[in-house]
Amino acid sequence: MYQPKKVAIIGAGPAGLVTAKTLLQNFPPGTFTPVIFEERNEIGGLWPSSRSASTNGQKTSNRESGSAGLVNPQMRTNLSRYTVSFSDLSWESVFDGRYEEVPMFPRAWQVGMYLEKYAERYIPPRVIRLGCKVVETIRLEDGRGWTVFWAVEAERTRQETKSEHFDYLVIASGFFSTPYIPDIPGLSAFSERTVHTSALDTPETINSILSESKTSSGKLLVIGGSMSGAEAASALALHLSSLKHTDSSSTKRLEGYEVHHVCTKPFWTLPTYLPQASLDEPTEDSRLSFLPLDIVLYNLNRRPPGPVEYSFGPLSTELISKMNANFRSILGKDYESCGHVQSNFTHVDKAIDDKPQPTFLAIGNDYAEFIRSKEIAPIIGRVTRINTSLSGSASVDITLPGNKTTTLNDVAAIILATGYKPNTSLSFLPPGVLSELEYDPNDSFLPLILNSKGTTNGNIPDLGFVGFYKGPYWGAMEMQARSLGQAWADAERASGTWFLEAEEREAVRNFRNKDKEHYRGQLPMADYVGFMESFARKLSITSAQPTNSSDRPGIVIPAKYTFHKALPGPGSASSVNGTAKQTEVEATLNSLQTTVNHRNNATSPGLAMAVFRALHGTWKFTRTYYDKTNSQPESNIHGTARFHPRYPSIKEYEKEYLYEETVYEAFQQAPKPAYPSRCIYSLLDPLPRTDGIHIHLWSCEDLNSDNRFSHGLKLSPAQARIQNGERVTGEYTIYANGSKRLDTDRGSPGGVQYKYVFNIKGVAITSWTCKAFHTDPASSESGEGLEVQTSYMR
Known part of the structure; x- marks a missing residue:
């Protein structure tokens, strides 16, 4: 039987x-x-x-x-x-x-x-x-x-x-x-301020690490590359940014740290949503979807014709170069400048000794933009020794490509992203x-x-x-x-x-x-x-x-x-x-x-995430105020706008920025009412919806307050960018609308309508504009008049 x-x-x-x-x-x-x-x-x-x-x-x-x-x-x-x-x-x-x-x-x-x-x-x-x-x-x-x-x-x-x-x-x-702890000379003497990424799981854990330090400043050093390294560095940078840009924080003394990340290999960091077409890939129509990265990368049609063979073994120089070219085509050069971490940030596919240098991958929506905004400092190299000082901090010796060496001083804590x-x-x-x-x-x-x-x-x-x-x-x-x-x-x-x-x-x-x-x-x-x-x-x-x-x-x-x-x-x-x-x-x-098939559907969660992620960092802006009666420019101001990431204020939101402006040039005094110089951008939990990004006025920390909400951005699908009547290869435009009703606006009921234009190449926003119109529903005519236009450039 x-x-x-x-x-x-x-x-x-x-x-x-x-x-x-x-x-x-x-x-x-x-x-x-x-x-x-x-x-x-x-x-x-x-x-x-x-x-x-x-x-x-x-x-x-x-x-x-x-x-x-x-x-x-x-x-x-x-x-x-x-x-x-x-x-x-x-x-x-x-x-x-x-x-x-x-x-x-x-x-x-x-x-x-x-x-x-x-x-x-x-x-x-x-x-x-x-x-x-x-x-x-x-x-x-x-x-x-x-x-x-x-x-x-x-x-x-x-x-x-x-x-x-x-x-x-x-x-x-x-x-x-089992977390892997590398055998680095001097590491054991610094063990009280060393933690493995497996224990870096919540903001409370990060706070406890910083609180144990004897100082309120210093370098937080992440050792180890790609996935867990990029995640840990991003988590630390977000925590520090939240401490700096949340007024109600009770731990402001901990905001004086810097995040440094040492990794042995060059790597790309990929956002969770990617464009479904490469920059040099012709599309059948003028629309573009942002899809989850695995849907884009694991497409059989990206492989050569015939049966797909399994590739196992050492990576050749040709394959490494092909991989880099593929990511460059998908992500775009603007994003590559911060999303491809290399030796001295030079666009090379080989190490200095001319041997093939495999490129690793990390996944995260924040890491590259934290590098762009200089909130994470990456180093390609290998930590060779840790020297603990009497003050409790450490200096870390690092060997760079080409056998050059450098030392990172004033290290307050070490996070090991060294795997298992x-x-x-x-x-x-x-x-x-x-x-x-x-x-x-x-x-x-x-x-x-x-x-x-x-x-x-x-x-x-x-x-x-x-x-x-x-x-x-x-x-x-x-x-x-x-x-x-x-x-x-x-x-x-x-x-x-x-x-x-x-x-x-x-x-x-x-x-x-x-x-x-x-x-x-x-x-x-x-x-x-x-x-x-x-x-x-x-x-x-x-x-x-x-x-x-x-x-x-x-x-x-x-x-x-x-x-x-x-x-x-x-x-x-x-x-x-x-x-x-x-x-x-x-x-x-x-x-x-x-x-x-979300290509023609503005409720795709990837669209809102792609726009929100790409706003992170610093922008130069020019704001023009118009005379409502004749729509002629009345005055201009120039300045810098910064999107600071921080923890969401309420559970409804997935991510959040504090938006701040610094005006450094005004040709004429801006008319009243002044455009808000501080506000909050929030990304809703990424479920399909029509207004995935909310904007709140800055008056207090309570985002639930009815008078805080300004407007939501209703995004339209990405369309091929048209300039001077011609389609711009590899570039797309995303349009968005929003509106806020006002009880009174210059003596009449109505509100403000906002129109946004985001120009995207790869996964980066290269420029964008926001136009604000006054609306008067009591009028028999359209009642619209352009009041303010703000243009942003990196």
Whole structure:
């Protein structure tokens, strides 16, 4: 009689859940009996299940524990909901089908909610064992399975363990288990003022770091590049800007710090929304959409014709140059000046020694503009020593490209954006198994030699890995789980022929042994598009296609890849592969199509975010006042306008600026009423709506006050910019309108109408204007008269 194959899965985060679901639902009933072991008392891994930063009733404290804890519940994902999802559960289902409430970039607690819904729908409660920490595993000598030992939470103080035999073992406990602390001379002596980014989770945490300093000024040094480094530097810069530009702050003494960021590699920082067309790419019409960056970058049509091949290994000089040219074309030269961090900010694709220098990526809406406004000072180099002074501050020695050196003095605190090591996730494996896997505890890039795209090692066919690499995407985890299930469901292939991919392991080994400085990219398996397409061919997965599609259309998202292969095993396949799953796939694909087709819809959340983000920083302005009777210029003033980012004043808003003006030249005295020199720009929570940006007058800090609100900006879709009757290649214009009703205005009821024009190239606003008109609805005529026009330039 056929016996189900028992599979122990360690970890109940996204990787563990999708593995259990895949074994249960994508194969005939009775093929597998999975069991998930989870140390915590709730599922989700790093993703919290509630809106508050607490677990089991207590606030997590990564700073004290030195471990990777839950992420900030309010943090948004840096990829859209189409990538942060599995193929058979749409975000629309999680939000009860109400499209207007589905976030494009979910918050961390919403991701936790998604995972709870996923487990509720697909995984019986008996499968998940919460509060069970795996402490040891033993592989049987004949290679026929594993004995797993675990401690139940209530019994750990007595060191009592339980054990059970399994046919297979899956490591799904994550790569980000232990913060990596580099061995920098002098760092230990400065440990009291050093924190890892895993503990830099809330404004309160940042405040506590600054409060522990003996001074109210100094340099806050972020060490480490790309994703977490840019995020940490941006969080610090936003905190300091909020302290400076919020009158009610009780911690004004902490505003005298500077943010410096040392990273070893050049990198691009990408906004969360990108134009769907490159600057040099012709478009079919004159409109332009701003779409989530993963929708733009993971488009199959960006790859050469023919089957998409998976790219793995050292990056060539040609590929690096091509990547830089691609980002330059999408983002534009104006943004490149601050969004491409390089040695001395020169436009080069190679290091000084003429070896290929891989370009890394970071994602964030603020980092580049913080650089433009000189609120973050980036340095390409490597920290070589930290020297602590008697005053408690430190000087930091940095080696620059070309073996030049510099010293950064007056460092008040250090934030380590140095990543993680997977030590904890591997601590329960036997030494002999780790040796067979060629485990290198000092290499966080490729700690193990695995084949099948990081899924297994042919010498240990009953051990699998899901999500065990830097930067695992949810679709990649799902593919890995399918790969393991297909291999283990086929008894003949499970004997070893399917796993023995010695050539692939040799490629991984050679990659690990290459020059770490010049040939390693940001992620070992960075080619997500090639990963998904090549895995789909290997597993005979049919890609779901939109209506009227070409042979290789669309964007790579998990919902495109549905499982159709007939699988071996007892009984018949589960009905989840039928109508129910198809409904989820259709919901996601229809939602994606709606998002992509927002070109003619001004309610796209990307449009408001793109405009709001690009306003950050300093502008030179000229304001002209007009005589209402004849619309002739009456007077001019010149000055500087600054948009200072700060924490939103009320929960309704996603982001906020304090707008301030400094007038440095006036040809004539401005007529009354004077144009406001201070106001507040607020970005609403990025759900589809017609007025995504609100402007408030400056009178007090209470934005809820009715007399504070001035007007909202109703944005029109981006259109090709026309100058002197000709279309300007690569440039677009976004028009916006707003209005404010006044009880009295120069003795008559009416209000003010505002008309904005934003000129955009790539992702940067190059110039913009705001015109204010007086309106008199009591008049039988239009009642409009241009009163003020303000023009802004960088």
